Amino acid sequence: MISNSMWSWWSELTGNKEELTLALLAISIITVVVSWYRSRKHTFPLPPGPRGLPVVGYLPFLDVNLHHEFTKMAQRYGPIFKLKLGSKTHIVVSSSDLAKVVVREQDDIFANRDPPVTGIAITYGGQRITFLSSLNVVTSMMWGKSLVDEEKSKDLGVELREVISKIVELLGTANVSDLFPVVARLDLQGLLREMKRQKKVLEGIFDRIMNERIATKVEEGGEQAGRKDFLQILLELKGENTASSFTFDQIKGLFTEIITGGTDTTSTMAEWIMAELLQNPKILKMVQDELEEVVGLSNIVEESHISKLYYLDAVIKETFRLHPPLPLLITRCPNQSCSVGGYTVPKGANVYLNVWAIHRNPEYWDNPLEFNPKRFINPDGTSKYDYNGYNFNYIPFGSGRRKCPGVRLGEKMLVYLLASLLHSFNWTLPTDKEHDLSDKFGIVLKKRKPLIAIPSQRLSDKNLYE
């Protein structure tokens, strides 16, 4: 019955060809209009941005201090803008609202990186990297005093410093291969070849450390000092041969990441903090008064004091605000086209979050250029912000799933280092040199002129310095 009536309806309709044509036409028009409207709703324009030249794009006009340049451009083009550099599209996000869209709301889309060619060469299995110089703390955590011979251990420190600074230099050098991937195979500047050479040197150092540890029996090695170091744990896991075991390459990869990611960021920050304190003697005195109260002038700083140094913590946070070591974070690369702030961000673009601009934006911070640690302290004395990346006005360690995995270590290393330097010594600036606080862009944001400061004894007992 049902099928009969259906077909009779169809035959009636097809009998009247004019009506059928009109109905089909009306349906087609409605479909076209609806799909046009829908597609229009979902296709946002590309963000605004400066025009560049053919082939090279905006490259010839870009100042080397990218963070300053991008901040100026945001004032002109808005909180999201695009520019073409070589054959790649670059998108710069400079507001905390849009940063949130990238690293929170669309974190899964922006979880990829687009590492430089030299960055890929130094990793084991194409993972990731960053960089140099609180090297001692990091290496002693990783492999303690692994080499039995003290002299050998010193030589190793020197070798490691050299190779890491070369690697960092290579990572920070602008590479034609990154801007024009079509010519990457030619390695026109020879940077990839040099990075591969440095990787071999680094690998040789890691091999020596691991072999010596294995030769002096895995069980004894790290435990001599009473606790296991990182190498010891990894080698033991390797020995177990389970799913959580590490291969030698993975161990080397981890070491490379920790050394390169954790050393230069930390030492650069220590320099900025000292520079700001020497510029602000009243704040320096408050830090030293706190240290005197918590640690006492007849003691040196120990780990147990760190959590009680609230004012020093605020000073460090304020320095991170004004001088974030990675001012544009590490570029993210969306795995599909998506929209941010009403604009399309194309798949594969390089996306920068301009943390330097966000940290100095007067909409988020009162008197943003003033060095004022109190903004990080609540009226009840507790800390106002943390490094977890949930408050998008303050993200020195990044945010989302690609935020810095070394936050805790970096934070602890810094407080300990600064507390020790400021508690054990009084510091002054040389009178014949101008105290300069300007910066220069690089893989890590450095002081344009290195800090020179003169220490003098602060503690009562000379024996505490031995």
Ligand code: HEM
């Ligand atoms: C003062 C200390 C440090 C600062 C300011 C810092 C800052 C950062 C920032 C801003 C990022 C990029 C995050 C993002 O794009 O959202 C990052 C990534 C990274 N950091 Fe740190 N970092 C520090 C210390 C460390 C330490 C001690 C380690 C190792 C133990 C480390 C290892 C890494 C690694 C491996 C990445 C890449 C993460 C990824 O791509 O998923 N960092 N760091």
